[in-house]
Amino acid sequence: MPKPAFARTRNGLTQLIPPTPLSRRLSLQSLLFATGEGTFLTGSAVFFTQVVGLSAAQVGLGLTIAGVVSFLVAYPAGRVVDVLGPKRMWSAGALLAALMFGLWPFMTGFSAYLLMVILFEIIENAAGAGRNAYILDVMPEQERVRTQAYMYSALNVGFTLGAIIGGVALAFDNLTVLRWMPLLTLVIGLINAFWIARLPRASHDERAAKRDRKIKAEPIPGKGPLHNFGWMGVSFFSGTMWTNQVLLNVVIPLWLVEATDSPHWLLAWLFGTNTVMCIFLPAYTTRGIHTLADALKAVRISGAFFVLSCLITMGTHSTSGLLTVTLVWLGHVTVTGAELAISASSWAFQAELMDPRRRGEYGGVQEVFATLGGRWAPAAYTFLALSWHGPGWLAIAAIVVFATAGMHPAVRAAEAFLAREVPADVLARDRPAPEEAAATVA
Structure with missing residues (x-):
């Protein structure tokens, strides 16, 4: 990419x-x-x-x-x-x-x-x-x-x-x-x-x-996304990585209310911080995403933020007062970092790993497998965190580490499928040469 x-030329607030x-x-x-x-x-x-x-x-x-x-x-x-x-x-x-x-x-x-x-x-x-x-x-x-x-x-x-x-x-x-x-x-x-x-x-x-x-x-020749096991895997693991939203909107708020001594008004600050970060930071967090390798790096960053959020939030069960408030807030900030990083990588995967002739079909398969990868999380994460406390948070972190690791071979398999099944001229039309790209945005 x-x-x-x-x-290369826009910086500062103009990036917004x-x-x-x-x-x-x-x-x-x-x-x-x-x-x-x-x-x-x-x-x-x-x-x-x-x-x-x-x-x-x-x-x-x-x-x-x-x-x-x-x-x-x-x-x-x-x-x-x-x-x-x-x-x-x-x-x-x-x-x-x-x-x-x-x-x-x-x-x-x-x-x-x-x-x-x-x-x-x-x-x-x-x-x-x-x-x-x-x-x-x-x-x-x-x-x-x-x-x-x-x-x-x-x-x-x-x-x-x-x-x-x-x-x-x-x-x-x-x-x-x-x-x-x-x-x-x-x-x-x-x-x-x-x-x-x-x-x-x-x-x-x-x-x-x-x-x-x-x-x-x-008619479009070749095999569709239901033959592309790499794309199914990318979609499934992306669905698991996107369970950061379950942590953000369900588990951490419930944990705050039931397992910590934090004041309930802190919830407003948590969601306010998330909103502000998601308004102002996406234009900056996508700046380094130019290749599939960059996107996979963002996946690793997202996984690291997710795990860090689990560890920080887990510790608030045994803290009190201002320290608890600070740690809960930091747990929410780090899981927002996970959201921003996986957003950037997900957009790159959509741009680079879909057959340009079948984007609707690829999007449908993505929706199905992303649902399979993450729809179970509200019940599972809530049970793990609120019933098992420390071990439960470690189990959630382990699930995300598994998804982060699994994304890498899935991306490579999807990339290989495109190279094998989609004619080079079709990909070339969808991905212009660098000099053509520069002319497009000049």
């Missing part, structure tokens, strides 16, 4: 601004999406329990069933992306998801909730599959990782704005306000869908347009 020109017009448009889209979703998610627990009248158990059951259905349709959705084109899939999914928010205020009972949440999960995941394929398709190879870093920062800004808006709505303590709050998300979602529709076509969209015009599109 050649080093882009803008990475997306460097190209298209990356700025994509970052603004991320901001719109996250603001709308964040607005609803902030008050969703109150909305479902007090407006719709569901119990907490019903809400959790519905989300679990929707997650299972979404898992089952992930691979077919990826195949559809390659047929319809990523931008069309993304735009249509964003529009349908936005329109569904217009139905939330009229929802009554568990059956309606279950139907809605399943449909919404399927639509959003299909849109996400289109989005991921589109970014890899439309961006020059040397800009893909950095662009996704800027979009990640914009998502965190958007969710923060959404949380503020949702918090204002909750402050009214009025069920009528909460009932109609999804309509604000509907409006923002429609603007987001319009913005996506205005983005330029990607190469897979041109292929889909040929089908629409009855122009014969050549």
